[in-house]
């Protein structure tokens with residue numbers, strides 16, 4: 541996967557300009573608030589996923605602008621492709637001039653991985669962060685998963701809405717039956733995808749972690765279901781009474797989690813900060829490896845502001861593992877990039893490349 545050219549128009553603080561990146565390492569260098577992350581955020585949107593900063597679509601349109609437009613020319617499996625994203629209130633996407641049903645339909649065409657400071661909390665933060673990690677990774681590999689997740693989320697939202705009135709209206713019970721059947725059916729498929737992804741990616745994650753820990757530590761991770769998929773329908777039915785009070789659906793894959801063990805001991809409970817960061821880093825590098833194995837092509841790698849958060853050994857580890865592909869690294873300080881000689885440095889200043 542290689543970006544040949546990217547064009548920005550009305551996007552955040554960026555000037556309207558186009559940019560021809562290096563086919564290998566691109567270092568986006570500049571002081572704070574100049575637009576480095578904005579550039580990587582724009583690139584990431586071509587994976588079909590939402591902003592990795594959690595921004596709403598509208599927030600990415602430049603202040604005072606009516607809309608933003610991004611264009612990308614990239615090589616995938618040796619074939620040149622053109623993608624375009626328009627952002628008004630929502631993202632709209634085009635691939636080779638054809639409009640797509642939704643921007644998420646870009647998924648699977650352009651593949652990238654992003655590692656940003658938020659990802660360093662993958663182990664320490666709440667389970668929603670880990671589920672989102674899985675969902676984004678799986679969505680790029682299997683775009684049908686994105687639709688599945690949307691249907692599932694909608695069914696859970698419907699159940700939440702009606703469960704609040706359940707007390708007052710027993711005829712609602714039939715509607716609950718319908719939504720619970722859908723939650724159970726879609727939920728079982730989601731769990732299947734997630735478990736399959738974990739199984740596929742665990743060996744490389746463990747291998748990478750072993751390398752980072754200098755062969756001293758063994759990492760294992762597993763998918764933890766709030767309830768086994770085959771019992772989900774029953775569990776939903778049984779949870780109606782308790783869910784009535786909380787107004788939320790207490791079981792299902794939207795409550796699942798990942799569990800990490802280092803040398804057999806829970807990393808969340810007992811791991812050091814550094815160990816937790818190393819797990820996050822391993823998961824991200826393994827994500828790239830999994831995409832490569834399945835798609836037969838290396839994804840573009842984006843490292844937003846993480847180099848300064850890691851010690852020199854881990855910085856070196858990353859650089860050794862992501863070389864020989866297209867990489868975008870944002871950086872404020874030359875001292876963090878002294879180890880790469882191969883890349884091109886682009887100086888970002890006030891929303892443009894100087």
Ligand SMILES: Nc1ncnc2c1ncn2[C@@H]1O[C@H](COP(=O)(O)OP(=O)(O)OP(=O)(O)O)[C@@H](O)[C@H]1O
Nearest residue numbers: 552553572573574575576577578599600601602603
């Ligand atoms: N919708 C928008 N329209 C115009 N400007 C925006 C918009 N959203 C964000 N900005 C501005 O873009 C600027 C650059 O943001 P960005 O996050 O890319 O900086 P950065 O170079 O990555 O900085 P840092 O080194 O601090 O991470 C910020 O000053 C922010 O106020």
Ligand SMILES: [Mg+2]
Nearest residue numbers: 576577845870
């Ligand atoms: Mg930034």
